[in-house]
Amino acid sequence: MADLNVSRRRSGQRRRAKWAAVCAGLVLALGVGQQGAAVASDSTAPPKPPRNLLAFPAAAVGSLANPDASPAGADDWNCRPTREHPRPVVLLHGTWANAYNNWSMLSPWLKQAGYCVFAPNYGGAPGSPIQATAHVPDSARQIAAYVDRVLKATGARQVDLVGHSQGGGLTPRWYLRFAGGTDSAHPKRNKVHSLIGLAPSNHGTTASGLGTLTTELGLNQPVSLLVGQAYADQMVGSEVNRTLDRDGDTQPGVSYTVIATRLDEVVTPYTNQFLTAGTGATVRNITVQDVCRQDLSEHLSIAYDSNAAQLVRNALDPAHAKPVDCSLTLPVLGG
Numbered sequence: 610m611a612d613l614n615v616s617r618r619r620s621g622q623r624r625r626a627k628w629a630a631v632c633a634g635l636v637l638a639l640g641v642g643q644q645g646a647a648v649a650s651d652s653t654a655p656p657k658p659p660r661n662l663l664a665f666p667a668a669a670v671g672s673l674a675n676p677d678a679s680p681a682g683a684d685d686w687n688c689r690p691t692r693e694h695p696r697p698v699v700l701l702h703g704t705w706a707n708a709y710n711n712w713s714m715l716s717p718w719l720k721q722a723g724y725c726v727f728a729p730n731y732g733g734a735p736g737s738p739i740q741a742t743a744h745v746p747d748s749a750r751q752i753a754a755y756v757d758r759v760l761k762a763t764g765a766r767q768v769d770l771v772g773h774s775q776g777g778g779l780t781p782r783w784y785l786r787f788a789g790g791t792d793s794a795h796p797k798r799n800k801v802h803s804l805i806g807l808a809p810s811n812h813g814t815t816a817s818g819l820g821t822l823t824t825e826l827g828l829n830q831p832v833s834l835l836v837g838q839a840y841a842d843q844m845v846g847s848e849v850n851r852t853l854d855r856d857g858d859t860q861p862g863v864s865y866t867v868i869a870t871r872l873d874e875v876v877t878p879y880t881n882q883f884l885t886a887g888t889g890a891t892v893r894n895i896t897v898q899d900v901c902r903q904d905l906s907e908h909l910s911i912a913y914d915s916n917a918a919q920l921v922r923n924a925l926d927p928a929h930a931k932p933v934d935c936s937l938t939l940p941v942l943g944g
Contacts, residue, residue, distance in 0.1 A: 623893075656721045657934065658915035665913040665943050668713035668888060675740035680712040682720030683728040686762045690725050696769045696802055696923065697759050699754065700728040701781060703774030703912075704810075704839050705738045707733075711773055714913045714943070715921065722922065725763055725928075729755045732780075732839065739777050743838025745849045746917050748775075749783040753790065756800055767802040769925055773912045774876065775839060777806025777867075778850045782853055785860045795861025796889055803864040805924045807911050808873050811883040812854065813845035845881070861889030866924040868895050868917050872940065875908035895920060901935035906943065913943025 620778070683700065690697060698719055702711035708728035720726045732748035733740030741748060756768055770781050781804055784790040792798040815821045820843075823829050829841040842849040859865055865884050873879040879896075886892040897904045897917055906914040916933050923930035938944040 658918035672710035680716040682717035688725035697725040699773035701776030723907035778809030857887035
C-alpha cells in the first residue's frame with residue numbers, strides 16, 4: 610500500500626509538472642514571439658498582422674500569473690510620437706478582462722508599426738486579473754487621468770483610443786462626453802482624435818437573452834453586487850445608456866469606427882454596437898464578415914483577429930489604408 614501511495618503521489622506530481630510546462634510554454638511562446646516583434650521596428654514595409662491561434666489562451670494564462678503586467682509593446686513612457694504616427698494609441702480592455710490578456714496581439718503589432726502604445730488596467734482592484742467591473746462613470750474618470758498622463762509624457766496634443774467591448778463602447782464614450790475627453794464648443798481642443806471599438810457595447814446588450822431575463826426580473830443590481838456594476842450599466846435601457854444616448858451617439862471632432870462580428874454572443878444584438886454620426890463627427894460601422902466571409906471571430910476572439918487588426922490599423926491611418934488579407938479566424942482562438 611505504501612508503494613502504491615508513493616506511486617500515486619509521483620504520478621500526480623508528473624501531471625502537475627506537465628501542465629505547468631504546457632502553461633509556461635504558452636506564455637513563453639506568446640511573450641517571446643510578441644516581444645521580438647515589438648522591437649523589430651526598423652522595417653520600412655508595414656508589418657502584417659500576426660496570426661497565432663494560441664495567442665488568446667496564452668495571454669489568458671499569462672495574465673493570471675501577473676495581472677498587472679503590460680502587454681508587449683505597451684507603456685513605454687519614453688516613447689515619442691513620430692511625424693508618421695503623431696498620436697499615441699491608448700488600448701482599453703473589456704469587462705472582466707485586463708490589458709495583458711486583451712491586447713497581447715494588437716499592442717506589440719502597433720508598436721512594431723511605429724506607434725506609441727499605452728494600455729492601462731481600469732475599473733478593478735490592483736493585482737486582480739478581473740478588471741473593468743466598476744461603475745462606468747468611475748472607470749471613465751480613471752481613463753481621463755490616464756490619457757492626461759499619456760499626453761503629458763509624450764508631448765502629443767491628442768490620442769487615439771482603441772477599445773474592446775466596454776472599452777470600445779460605453780466607458781470611452783462617457784469619457785468623451787462627460788469626463789473631459791472632448792470640448793464640444795471647441796472640437797480642436799479635443800484630447801481624443803479617434804475612437805475605434807472592437808465589438809463595443811455602445812447601446813447595451815441583451816447578453817444572448819441573459820440580460821433580458823435579469824432586466825425583466827429586476828435582478829441587474831443583485832447580479833452586479835456579485836460581478837460588478839459594469840454588468841448593470843451595459844444592459845439595454847440602463848441609466849448609463851439612457852444618459853449617453855440622450856443627446857446622440859457622437860461628439861464633434863471625433864472619428865468613430867465600429868468593428869463588429871455577426872457571431873457576437875456577448876454584445877447582442879450585434880447591431881446595437883453601431884453608431885449614428887452627429888454634427889461634426891464621422892462614423893464608419895463595419896461588420897467583419899462583410900470584409901472577410903470566412904471570419905468566424907466572436908466577441909472574445911475579435912481582439913485576436915488579424916482581419917480586425919488590419920481594420921484597426923486602417924482606421925488609425927486611413928491615408929495609408931491597406932486591403933485586408935483575409936484569413937480564417939476561429940471562435941475563442943482567433944487567427
